[in-house]
Amino acid sequence: MDYVIRATAADEQIRAFAAITKNIAEDARKAHNTSPVVTAALGRLLTGGVMMGLMMKGDKDLLTLQVHGDGPIEGLVVTADSKGHVKGYAKNPSVLIHANAAGKLDVGGAVGNGILQVVRDLGLKEPYVGSCALQTGEIGDDLTYYFTASEQVPSAVGLGVLMDRNNTVRTAGGFIIQLMPYTSDEVITKLEKKLSAITSVTSMLDRGMTPEDILQEILGEFEPEILEKTEVSYRCDCSRERIERALISIGRKELREMIDEGKGIETGCQFCGKKYSFSVEELKKLLASADRP
Numbered sequence: 626m627d628y629v630i631r632a633t634a635a636d637e638q639i640r641a642f643a644a645i646t647k648n649i650a651e652d653a654r655k656a657h658n659t660s661p662v663v664t665a666a667l668g669r670l671l672t673g674g675v676m677m678g679l680m681m682k683g684d685k686d687l688l689t690l691q692v693h694g695d696g697p698i699e700g701l702v703v704t705a706d707s708k709g710h711v712k713g714y715a716k717n718p719s720v721l722i723h724a725n726a727a728g729k730l731d732v733g734g735a736v737g738n739g740i741l742q743v744v745r746d747l748g749l750k751e752p753y754v755g756s757c758a759l760q761t762g763e764i765g766d767d768l769t770y771y772f773t774a775s776e777q778v779p780s781a782v783g784l785g786v787l788m789d790r791n792n793t794v795r796t797a798g799g800f801i802i803q804l805m806p807y808t809s810d811e812v813i814t815k816l817e818k819k820l821s822a823i824t825s826v827t828s829m830l831d832r833g834m835t836p837e838d839i840l841q842e843i844l845g846e847f848e849p850e851i852l853e854k855t856e857v858s859y860r861c862d863c864s865r866e867r868i869e870r871a872l873i874s875i876g877r878k879e880l881r882e883m884i885d886e887g888k889g890i891e892t893g894c895q896f897c898g899k900k901y902s903f904s905v906e907e908l909k910k911l912l913a914s915a916d917r918p
Contacts, residue, residue, distance in 0.1 A: 627649050629675060630643050645835065649859045653712075654667075654792075669786055670692065670764050674704070675710075684708070690741070693741075694736040695737040698737075709855045730788070733762035738759055741756060780804070781802045787831055802816070873914065
């Protein structure tokens with residue numbers, strides 16, 4: 626079971642999230658047939674996204690993370706809600722590049738330079754949109770910088786996806802540690818020292834550490850208190866009705882052109898790959914509904 630825990634530590638001077646997301650990363654890999662480096666990149670963003678989604682309060686709140694890079698992946702999109710559901714895709718899922726200097730999957734090289742954009746739709750007139758330049762393309766570093774630069778919340782984000790030799794996901798997970806505005810200098814100094822000693826999230830996961838173990842490893846001296854444990858999953862909420870609305874929204878002219886060609890169309894959901902077919906007669910009904918005031 627994939628899950629996220631939410632905790633506080635140091636008398637609520639620190640808030641923290643930790644996650645195990647093996648199934649989420651593997652479900653995304655299967656949905657999109659991603660290469661190992663894309664599985665790692667998308668799995669990291671999904672892990673960060675599902676934890677950030679749980680920071681929201683409203684039942685209908687939605688978070689979207691978009692990575693626009695000049696590397697061969699071209700871009701990543703992840704959407705999460707406040708209930709532990711997340712979905713995502715890579716623009717180019719089949720990227721194959723050499724390992725980096727450390728012999729690891731070169732996520733940074735596959736993502737490249739560009740922008741990280743965070744969109745929070747909280748049901749207000751306009752969604753909140755924040756962005757920052759990608760720092761390394763490794764996703765965790767980029768989210769760390771985003772929180773600090775765009776939201777003024779000093780944070781440490783660690784994300785990891787470990788692959789098996791058959792290219793399935795062995796394990797995945799991560800953490801987000803954040804400082805409250807009133808955090809003392811003493812706590813900050815101790816926490817920075819502890820975080821600098823952590824080699825990688827994947828090594829912690831590979832040792833079989835649970836989210837509870839990870840937070841205890843990082844925050845043990847600050848007496849962490851677990852407040853909540855939430856089961857999380859990869860879930861796409863696409864439906865035929867949603868696809869119909871999307872087709873209507875592209876405009877009457879485009880629908881008429883499809884009908885005039887005399888052929889039905891098949892369109893797929895970017896997040897889960899499910900296919901939806903529409904006959905010419907069905908397209909005519911959509912055009913008729915688009916023409917109605």
